[in-house]
Amino acid sequence: MHFNNHLEDKIARCELAIAYVFNSKIFCAEALNAAGDVNALYGSNGTVRRLSKNDRLAVYGDIVAAQSLCRHWYYSGLGKGAWTNIRNEALGNISLAETGFSHNLDNCVTANSGTARISEKMMATAVEAILGAVHMDGGDDALAGVMRHLGMVDPLNESVTSKYPTLERFSVQIRCDLLTLTCIGPFRKRPKVLFFGNNNFPLRV
8 A cells, every 4th residue: 555655745835826725635636636546545543544636526627617707707797609608718738737837736746657748637636625624614605715825817807898997998098089079179060970980988079
């Protein structure tokens, strides 16, 4: 039987990276286990359990992460087309791998002996599994907090920001509109019409 002597350290590093402390460490241990070794074991509080590979937990994580993100999308008021882009950007394999590597989660993953480096596919699977583990351990609120910490809600926030201009953008547009009015005002004697300098903020002149 094989005990990973570094597993407790890996769990601690993972918890620090995702800003979440597991109540049941076994969930995190399984999420980090990318090895196919059937003898991989984890012992805690006098109990020894065989670790499953993290791919099954990753399937669960993919579903609950999409559900959590979709809930935010629904309340944002964005259209259906935006949801597809947001999901692909936040939960696509490339994005998941980038999220994992940027938070040094590759240093937490347990791979088969002889594995030189954690691949993008392994990293994406591990991130999904970690999200699944967090939800199993702490529920919806815990998952939402970890996703925010990892920046996985950023694509949604950026879409909302682009839909509703910031005060700075609005102020710049007003200055541009006023400058335009100053230039064309003396030459206009027709009744007031809509001036479409910005589709979001039409200005009458």
